[in-house]
Amino acid sequence: MMTRRRLARFAAGSGVPLASHDAWAYTATSNGWNMPTGVTxxxxxxxxxxxxxxxxxxxxxxxxxxxxxxxxxxxxxxxxxxxxxxxxxxxxxxxxxxxxxxxxxxxxxxxxxxxxxxxDTRNSDLTVKVTGYQWKWQYEYVGQGVSFFSTLSHASNAARQLGAHGEGLSGSFSSADLKQLEQADGGHYLVNVDNPLYLPVGKKIRFLITSNDVIHAWWVPDFAVKKDAIPGYINEVWTKIDEPGVYRGVCAELCGRDHGFMPIVVHAVPEDEFEAFLKRQKDGDLEAQVPSAETVVGGAAPKAEPAVATTEVAAADTADSAAAAPPPPAKKALSEADLLAKGKTVYEANCQACHQANGQGMPPNFPALAGSTVANGPPEAHIEQILKGKKLMPPFAQLSDEEIAAVATFERTSWGNKGSVIQPDQVSALRQ
Ligand code: HEC
Ligand SMILES: [Cu+2]
CATH class of the missing domain: 1.10.287.90 (Helix Hairpins)
Structure with a gap:
C-alpha cells in the first residue's frame, strides 16, 4: 500500500494526474486493500x-x-x-x-x-447542487442562499508547485523531495481543500450533480456515491451519513490538465453544528456587503456610496446617513489593502497553478504576469481577459465582481507591476 501511495503522490507531484487512483488509501473505512465499508x-x-x-x-x-x-x-x-x-x-x-x-x-x-x-432520491431533507469546474467544485445549498467554491488547499498547491518543476518520473526527484511531499499539507497532500462541504449526519441529502465545462465525476468512496457531472445535464444521487467525520474523495473522470487536483472533502457533523455552519455562511455574506470601517471610495469608482449599502445591517455610526433614499445598488468600493489581501487568496486558489506564486508563469505557454502588457495596460482588457479567458486560459466569470476586482488589483500591483486599483463596479460594467 505504501508503495502504491508513494507512487501516486510521486506521479501527482510530477504533474501526472494519478492521484484519483489512490483514493482508497484516503478513505476513512478502507484498510487500503479492499473497498471501504463506508459510513452509509x-x-x-x-x-x-x-x-x-x-x-x-x-x-x-x-x-x-x-x-x-x-x-x-x-x-x-x-x-x-x-x-x-x-x-x-x-x-x-x-x-x-x-x-x-x-x-x-x-x-x-x-x-x-x-x-x-x-x-430513490425522494423525501430528502436537504438538497446540495454540486457543479464541476476545471478544476474545482462548487457547492450550493439549494434554497438556503449559501454557495461557495472548493479548491485544492493552498498548502497542497504550494507543495505541488515544487514537484511540478522537479524532474518527476525521469529520476532526479530525490527521496527527500518525496518525504517533503508526503508530509505536505498535514499529511493530506492533494486531498485537502480550502472550503470543505459540510453535511449533517442522519439526514437524507440529495445531490444534484452537473458541470460547467467538461465531464467530471463526484466521488466519495465512503458514501458509495460516484456520479458523472455532465454539462447540460443534472444527475441525482443521495446519501445519508451515519457517522460524523471527515470524508475525502476526488474527481473520478479525466477532465483535463488538473484532474488530479480537484479533491473533495466532506465534514459530516451533527445537525446543530451544521445549522451553525449555514448561519456562519449566511452571516459572512451579509458582512461582505457592509462597508468596513476602513473602506474608502476609490478614485476609480466615483459612483460608489458606501454609507447607503445594505441599510438593514448598518452599524450605528452609519445609521443617520443611511436614511437617504438608496440609489440603484452600487457595488461598494474597497480599499486597496482589502483588495490586495483578498486578491492574494483569489490568486492562490485560481491563478497560481498556471502563473506561479512569483508571477513568472511557465513560459512559453503560460505567460508571466510580472511586466505583462495586460496587467500593466488598460483595466478593461485585463478584466475582459479574466472574465472570458483566452486560449489555454479558462474563463473566470464564475468569480464574483469583488473577487475579480481583487485579483486584478493584486496582479497589477505585485511583482514590480505599475500598480493600479480596480473596483467591483468596473467588473460588473463589463459583464453582459
Ligand atoms: C489553466 C492555466 C491558467 C490559469 C488557471 C489562469 N491563467 Fe491567465 N493565462 C493563461 C494563459 C495560457 C495565458 C495566455 C493567453 C494568450 O494570450 O494566449 C494567460 C494570460 C493571462 C493574462 C495576460 C498576460 C499577458 O500579458 O498576456 C492575465 C492578466 C491573466 N492570464 C490573468 C489570470 C488571472 C487573474 C487568473 C486567475 C483568476 C488566471 N490568469 C488564471 C493561463 C492561465
Ligand atoms: Cu474533474
Whole structure:
C-alpha cells in the first residue's frame, strides 16, 4: 500500500494526474486493500454486494480450477494412455446451463435491490447542487442562499508547485523531495481543500450533480456515491451519513490538465453544528456587503456610496446617513489593502497553478504576469481577459465582481507591476 501511495503522490507531484487512483488509501473505512465499508447504509450494501460477488467468483474459481487440476493429474497420459471417447452428455449439458443461470440470479437479485435503493432520491431533507469546474467544485445549498467554491488547499498547491518543476518520473526527484511531499499539507497532500462541504449526519441529502465545462465525476468512496457531472445535464444521487467525520474523495473522470487536483472533502457533523455552519455562511455574506470601517471610495469608482449599502445591517455610526433614499445598488468600493489581501487568496486558489506564486508563469505557454502588457495596460482588457479567458486560459466569470476586482488589483500591483486599483463596479460594467 505504501508503495502504491508513494507512487501516486510521486506521479501527482510530477504533474501526472494519478492521484484519483489512490483514493482508497484516503478513505476513512478502507484498510487500503479492499473497498471501504463506508459510513452509509448504501455503502454497507455496496460493500456486502462486492464481497458476495467476490466470494462467488472465488468459489467458482476454486471449483473450476479444482476440476481442471484433478483431471490433469488423474487423467494424465502416463496413467490413462487410451482416452475415453464419448460425445454428448445430456445430464452435463443441463447442469452447465442451469448452474450459471442460478448463479446469475443469485448475483442479480441483490444487485438490482441495491441499485433501486440508490436511485430513490425522494423525501430528502436537504438538497446540495454540486457543479464541476476545471478544476474545482462548487457547492450550493439549494434554497438556503449559501454557495461557495472548493479548491485544492493552498498548502497542497504550494507543495505541488515544487514537484511540478522537479524532474518527476525521469529520476532526479530525490527521496527527500518525496518525504517533503508526503508530509505536505498535514499529511493530506492533494486531498485537502480550502472550503470543505459540510453535511449533517442522519439526514437524507440529495445531490444534484452537473458541470460547467467538461465531464467530471463526484466521488466519495465512503458514501458509495460516484456520479458523472455532465454539462447540460443534472444527475441525482443521495446519501445519508451515519457517522460524523471527515470524508475525502476526488474527481473520478479525466477532465483535463488538473484532474488530479480537484479533491473533495466532506465534514459530516451533527445537525446543530451544521445549522451553525449555514448561519456562519449566511452571516459572512451579509458582512461582505457592509462597508468596513476602513473602506474608502476609490478614485476609480466615483459612483460608489458606501454609507447607503445594505441599510438593514448598518452599524450605528452609519445609521443617520443611511436614511437617504438608496440609489440603484452600487457595488461598494474597497480599499486597496482589502483588495490586495483578498486578491492574494483569489490568486492562490485560481491563478497560481498556471502563473506561479512569483508571477513568472511557465513560459512559453503560460505567460508571466510580472511586466505583462495586460496587467500593466488598460483595466478593461485585463478584466475582459479574466472574465472570458483566452486560449489555454479558462474563463473566470464564475468569480464574483469583488473577487475579480481583487485579483486584478493584486496582479497589477505585485511583482514590480505599475500598480493600479480596480473596483467591483468596473467588473460588473463589463459583464453582459
Ligand atoms: C489553466 C492555466 C491558467 C490559469 C488557471 C489562469 N491563467 Fe491567465 N493565462 C493563461 C494563459 C495560457 C495565458 C495566455 C493567453 C494568450 O494570450 O494566449 C494567460 C494570460 C493571462 C493574462 C495576460 C498576460 C499577458 O500579458 O498576456 C492575465 C492578466 C491573466 N492570464 C490573468 C489570470 C488571472 C487573474 C487568473 C486567475 C483568476 C488566471 N490568469 C488564471 C493561463 C492561465
Ligand atoms: Cu474533474
Amino acid at each position: 447504509q448504501i455503502a454497507h450494501s455496496v460493500h456486502s454486494l462486492h464481497m458476495w460477488v467476490f466470494l462467488t467468483c472465488v468459489a467458482i474459481g476454486v471449483v473450476v480450477f479444482g476440476v481442471m487440476l484433478y483431471s490433469i493429474i488423474n487423467h494424465r497420459r502416463s496413467k490413462h494412455p487410451n482416452p475415453a471417447n464419448f460425445h454428448e452428455n445430456v445430464k452435463v449439458e443441463i447442469a452447465w446451463t442451469i448452474a450459471p443461470f442460478v448463479i446469475l440470479i443469485c448475483l442479480a437479485v441483490p444487485a438490482a435491490g441495491t441499485l433501486i435503493k440508490m436511485e
